[in-house]
Amino acid sequence: MKVQGWLFLLCGLFFAAVDVAYWFWTKSATGQGEPVGTTAMAISVGFAFMIGYYLMFTARRIGDQPEDNKQGEISDGAGEIGFFSPSSWWPLFLCLAAAFAFAGFAIGLWMFLIGLFMVVMAMIGFVFQYYRGNFSH
Structure with missing residues (x-):
């Protein structure tokens, strides 16, 4: 690093x-x-x-x-890097909510506030998607 x-x-x-x-x-x-x-x-x-x-x-x-x-080789960095979600819908919802909020800048404060709420909800869902349902630990 x-x-x-x-x-x-x-x-x-x-x-x-x-x-x-x-x-x-x-x-x-x-x-x-x-x-x-x-x-x-x-x-x-x-x-x-x-x-x-x-x-x-x-x-x-x-x-x-x-x-x-x-003096390191490429193979020195082999192995598990981390966990990446194989199929998550939350990034799509987060992007749609962010687009809605940014459109609120042009349309009105009411739309921006609704979009901001949607962004917060989508971020919470994205962060905690593996803490409930079939994937909970």
């Missing part, structure tokens, strides 16, 4: 340099850079640093992984 963490941190540095260059490039006669693009790239810098920090922090807690070994 250290490699991925460093990759995101370096991407954040690159985005920061590009953001500064973009701001200077778009400076108008008034002396201000273009605010929308500069802000969007600044958010990219923040996201890259946030993900890089998380990966580096997690790498310190769980120790070296097979991908951190420079």
